[in-house]
Amino acid sequence: MQLYNTLAKKKQNFTPLDTGGVTLYACGPTVYNYAHIGNLRTYIFEDLFVRVLRTEFPVRHVMNITDVGHLTSDADEGEDKMELGAAREGKSAWDIAKFYEKKFFEDFDSLNCTRPVIICRATEHIKEMLALVKTLEEKGYTYRTSDGIYYDTSKFPAYAGLAGAAHITGLKSGARVEFNDEKKNPSDFALWKFSPKTQKRQMEWDSPWGMGFPGWHIECSAMAMKYLGPTIDIHCGGVDHIAVHHTNEIAQSEAATGKQYVRYWVHGEFLVLRAGKMSKSAGTFLTLDALKAQGYSPLDYRYLCLTAHYRTQLEFTFESLDYARTSLRGLAERVRNLQNNAVDKTALAMLKENFLAALRDDLNAPKALALVWETLKENISDGTKKEFIKFADTVFALDLFKTETLQIPREAQTLLDARAAARKNKDFKKSDELRDEISALGFIVKDTPQGQKLEVK
């Protein structure tokens, strides 16, 4: 498989370190608020990625839940998001985390994203984080300030590896942030933050350095290495994490182990609104629930995400979501109309091969999707097409073969029967009126060779 590796800034051929399988870590949600559809785009991309990898290798997929220590600023100032969410909603920080985690997985599941093999919460791995900070301290990478234990990035020469040296240098010249004076370098970051002296935090733990809570970056390093070992094949996340979060993860982990932390960094691009990016702080965000409330299915959104390459920004509009819904319904309809006849094994193998070749070329989902549409037009048996699309849907997970049993309300059925009778008598005026009445109930009637068929509008 070819993958664009952010570390190399080019496509590279991927093979797992251990032939027994791929180790993959994905940055999970910070559970202080609803996930928005931009967040969810990344999880859809990761799910597709894992499904494609699984056509070749077993995959050990680990995802974290950030339920502590994620501050509202990377300058290590500002408040902890969990505590902030708790204050906002008048609940405990623990309840907030639990609530939004549950909500997150509802969305995750409804988008047909496969749950990772291991889902780990930051609050349940404080011990591992402390051990990692301790190691870094022993190796001389840390220093203490009045508010925490910091990582000295100047001690790690390879610091700029992921983001690029020019970018790191640029931090100083054009910085818009006031840096903590006690920090030795602008890029230094907190490993452990002390609890404020004047107030008690809801989430705090004792440590060799005093009561406090972990920095955001340390959780991923500690948990990723606990479950996947010091060198991980693939680490995914959003592009926004390249410059700070992932750069810091590398610094911490490699300084501690002396080994390469991640072999392939794979980053998903943003979903953007016409007005700009989707942002929680700017109040410009849409949730999956909001789409559902407007009558869209989560899988309509999944389809939309599959029509764009994961490394290009995708502009979200309701117009494009409409298009996705129409396309998905049309595709499912065509698939349903395919006959179960003989399968041409040679043709099938060829189709699968082309399909996988597209996906294994840096996850080109739009191209793979186009192949599915083209297949429908090809001059091969329906059975072959059906078998192929069944296979394709194990990767796309669009439920193309799910036959929804439509619950027809009694009143609709009555109208339907009356319409059938009217048509039989060639009373088309009446049958058209009945069609309108059925339409008013929210259904579309289609006249097929097998009789009337009802669909939800």
Added chain:
RNA sequence: GGUGCGGUGGCCAAGUGGUAAGGCGGCAGUCUGCAAAACUGCUAUUCGCGGGUUCGAUUCCCGCCCGCACCUCCA
């Protein structure tokens, strides 16, 4: 100010040094009592602009214009 990504038909969106996937929409036909759906066909001589390299560039190089993202938390 620094860094990175991108500008492809009405819309969304792949792609390639050798002449533009796919979907949506639109148009026409088949089917239908009429629709809807389905099916068939058509729908970019052209890939932001200007140069250059080349037998040949949308694809490579240079400059410009425009958009977006990152450098504040964000996937």
